[in-house]
Amino acid sequence: TPRTFVSGASTQSLAATGLQTAIPTETFTNEVGLARDVHAGRLRPGTEAVVYADSASRRTPRNQQRSPGRFYRLAARAAHVHGLLFIAAPSPSLVSVIAPHTPPARQTQEFLKLRIPAAAARNADAYEVEGQGIETSPDAFAAFVKSAVAQAARARPGIELLGGLSTRVPHADVNANTLFDAYLRTDLLVSGYGFDAPGAAGSTACRACTGHADPAVGFLRKLRRLDG
Secondary structure: OOOOEEEOOOHHHHHHOOOOOOEEEEEEOOHHHHHHHHHOOOOOOOOOEEEEOOOOOOOOOHHHHHOHHHHHHHHHHHHHHOOOEEEEOOOHHHHHHHOOOOOHHHHHHHHHHOOHHHHHHOOOOEEEEOOHHHOOOHHHHHHHHHHHHHHHHHHOOOOEEEEEEEOOOOOOOOOHHHHHHHHHOOOOOOOEEEEEOOOOOOOOOOHHHHOOOOHHHHHHHHHHHHHO
């Protein structure tokens, strides 16, 4: 991607791994916590970008779940006042709070109908499509990414568009081929991907460490072969 964001990293840790040009980033699921840490100067040394990734979980307060547009605007304001890049990454799970009678199978459609991508992207520098729950169906994943990035781009012309991939999807078998198919069907729609895998910041499991096949490693090997 034109800019590589590494969440949980500092300038020192990036330099130690040979990623000096990457952007140290911190991720928040609570806008109040984001604003507090930004204004108080509590971010890791060298942090240049912050992500606000709200969802229908206990990590995001209920009032923020109900009014994502308002809190994305507040989070962007806090970031920009301090010269930070702001990345919006709303989860479709917010629909379960805003429109609780929506069947799970229609959650992504309702997410688009509520125009949450537009509301989140309107003041952001980058938008990440959180479609990990449907990546096991490459066609559905591609359709959702296409609609979400189109909505975000109309709300904020010139915004950087990212797709989200993950090996940690509850009750689903996500393997290297699944991830690769999702990538192939969306790589022309986005400039890069957010990747959540065992071993990443906040992860509690590492399949590679326990001897099981790691789909993240297999996926990255496929990408490497594709590049040449």
